[in-house]
Amino acid sequence: MSPLVQRELLPIPLPLPPGPLPAAGWMLRELYRLRVAEDPRREALRFSDHTISHAELLEHLDHWQERVQDALSRIGCLGSDRLWGVCGGDTVENLLLTISQFFAGRPLLLLPLHAGEEEWASLVHRAGVGAVFTDRPLPAALGMERRTVVEGDWQIWTPPEPLLCAPPPPSPGDGAQQVREILDQVAGIALSSGTTTGVPAIQTSSYFEALAMLQQPEWPSSRRMLFTFRMQFGASRNWALRTLLEGATLCCVRVSERLELPELAGRFEADTLPVNPTYLEEMLAQRLDERFPASLVFVTGTDRVPAGLRRRFHGRFGPRLTIALANSRLGPLTLLPPDQLLAHDGETVGFPLPNVRFGFDPETPPEWQAQGIGEAVVAKTLRVRLQHPDHGLIDLEHTLEAMRPGDLLRLWPDGLLSFAGRANDVFLFRSVLVSPHEIEDLLSEDSAVQEVVGFGAPSSVYGAVPMAALRLRSGLDPEQELPRLRRLCQDAMGYRAPKALIPMEAIPRGPSGKPLRRELGRLHALS
Amino acid sequence: MPACADPVDQLIAALASISLPPPDLESLGDTLRQDPGRLSLVDLGLDSLGRLETCIALEIEQGVLITPETVAALHGADQLLRRIATAPRV
Numbered sequence: 001m002s003p004l005v006q007r008e009l010l011p012i013p014l015p016l017p018p019g020p021l022p023a024a025g026w027m028l029r030e031l032y033r034l035r036v037a038e039d040p041r042r043e044a045l046r047f048s049d050h051t052i053s054h055a056e057l058l059e060h061l062d063h064w065q066e067r068v069q070d071a072l073s074r075i076g077c078l079g080s081d082r083l084w085g086v087c088g089g090d091t092v093e094n095l096l097l098t099i100s101q102f103f104a105g106r107p108l109l110l111l112p113l114h115a116g117e118e119e120w121a122s123l124v125h126r127a128g129v130g131a132v133f134t135d136r137p138l139p140a141a142l143g144m145e146r147r148t149v150v151e152g153d154w155q156i157w158t159p160p161e162p163l164l165c166a167p168p169p170p171s172p173g174d175g176a177q178q179v180r181e182i183l184d185q186v187a188g189i190a191l192s193s194g195t196t197t198g199v200p201a202i203q204t205s206s207y208f209e210a211l212a213m214l215q216q217p218e219w220p221s222s223r224r225m226l227f228t229f230r231m232q233f234g235a236s237r238n239w240a241l242r243t244l245l246e247g248a249t250l251c252c253v254r255v256s257e258r259l260e261l262p263e264l265a266g267r268f269e270a271d272t273l274p275v276n277p278t279y280l281e282e283m284l285a286q287r288l289d290e291r292f293p294a295s296l297v298f299v300t301g302t303d304r305v306p307a308g309l310r311r312r313f314h315g316r317f318g319p320r321l322t323i324a325l326a327n328s329r330l331g332p333l334t335l336l337p338p339d340q341l342l343a344h345d346g347e348t349v350g351f352p353l354p355n356v357r358f359g360f361d362p363e364t365p366p367e368w369q370a371q372g373i374g375e376a377v378v379a380k381t382l383r384v385r386l387q388h389p390d391h392g393l394i395d396l397e398h399t400l401e402a403m404r405p406g407d408l409l410r411l412w413p414d415g416l417l418s419f420a421g422r423a424n425d426v427f428l429f430r431s432v433l434v435s436p437h438e439i440e441d442l443l444s445e446d447s448a449v450q451e452v453v454g455f456g457a458p459s460s461v462y463g464a465v466p467m468a469a470l471r472l473r474s475g476l477d478p479e480q481e482l483p484r485l486r487r488l489c490q491d492a493m494g495y496r497a498p499k500a501l502i503p504m505e506a507i508p509r510g511p512s513g514k515p516l517r518r519e520l521g522r523l524h525a526l527s
Numbered sequence: 528m529p530a531c532a533d534p535v536d537q538l539i540a541a542l543a544s545i546s547l548p549p550p551d552l553e554s555l556g557d558t559l560r561q562d563p564g565r566l567s568l569v570d571l572g573l574d575s576l577g578r579l580e581t582c583i584a585l586e587i588e589q590g591v592l593i594t595p596e597t598v599a600a601l602h603g604a605d606q607l608l609r610r611i612a613t614a615p616r617v
Contacts, residue, residue, distance in 0.1 A: 430579065461582075461594050461595075462579075462583065465583055465587075486544070490546045494546050495545075495546050495576045495579065495580055497546065499580070499583045499584065499587055500587050526583075526586055526587070527586065527592050527617065
């Protein structure tokens, strides 16, 4: 591996908790204020029975910001030199408070709604959260005892000792350079969905990177985005806030309303719905095409949408799926137009965005290169626009060089890129390259298989041994089906076939639905 | 598949699960019990890939730790059965 290639995504080491923030006003809220002035009456937010225009949303954001500032001044906290957590229900108040604080530039960690108290406590301690906005009593394990009312049920919970925050720094006096210095020093924070590690990770980044992820001017706009309220993951949050910053409409669905998405899409007149492959399967199984509005386009930033699933989706829904190669740190890197869904091997993730350059690691193993596959090395130019009260619009740009999203890609002559696997998932069985997706593609086509995940079980003798965990359809006898499936794999894959088919009641998956391949490998490791 | 205690049963079970198992495993099992010295590893169909798969099957399904390199150094089926009987267990 080239020593010049940078494995860390952060351009600079960042402190946690973050350094002092500049005065809140000149962050995204002022930029949003400009956008609102263009069309104040346009619908900004639908949330259950709430319909809010952009002008009204801006009033709400200002209101919540004032209430928060008032509460902070009562506890003697003038600045924001600590990381804040948010722990609330899927209510419109939670959404408004959270958006107001993001637009004000406060580093926030959103505690997952579905998590238990232990997971909250773990996240708070691991991330170094110094105070929490919440609408509910917090468990003692979080170490927060002092409470200050913000409004209604919303309170700020802080540790027993007095909360001492640094005063805000003086407003930058000479424009972009000073702004940039401040943005480099402050941490943004989010949870990743765990593609690489198998479990959600706490990610820090410079505030510049965090703001760039919220803007993404190279990505095409949507007019009305339908969105499920799971903003704790950085990527989801970026999609949602970007929609508002563009002056478009965010149709936000409560977590409990998820199964009614087709009806909600119609009621909200949404034109775009972010989905993952699991939901695409659900759409096909439940014939939701008959219930979704014909004008709705689906978009997914998941690393892989299998060719078989694409064919079935295209056959039923037509060219209505846009695919991006994306991750929570770099945001979208490619765009596949819906009419190219089945191009080449049916695994394409599109063309690079205009601000993205792809290369391949020259030290990619020859076995991979022989197949035209390389581990992607990416350069992405991040662009941030801010509205400063004194200096007006400030445009900042920075190129992240030699980033490694961990994807194996194939480059086609026409410039399209195909996803060939996660660098961490593909494994060497002796000297042979095996992708878990080969195993999954084969077995998932069999009518007996409800769900399957391929993985490599680590072995000091063999490198990694191919295996598959699977869930059979209900009522089927594993003793009859497993030998047949094993022979099916051997006929198709020869000695590269999975050496064990492990029936399971439920496939272990992370919170975002991605299979925990490493955990499966660890559980079934050989000598 | 439940693990077997007898080395012949263990070997036959492993051979049954490889990509290209030898034909007529039942009669092969009989020969292995009566006169294993008569059979070479080639007679068992154990080329390099066969050895690899057999050793993995022995470890995963029978808990017998034996490597393809160890098997490659053997000549007769009787030697292989003795190795299986004395090999470490998972």
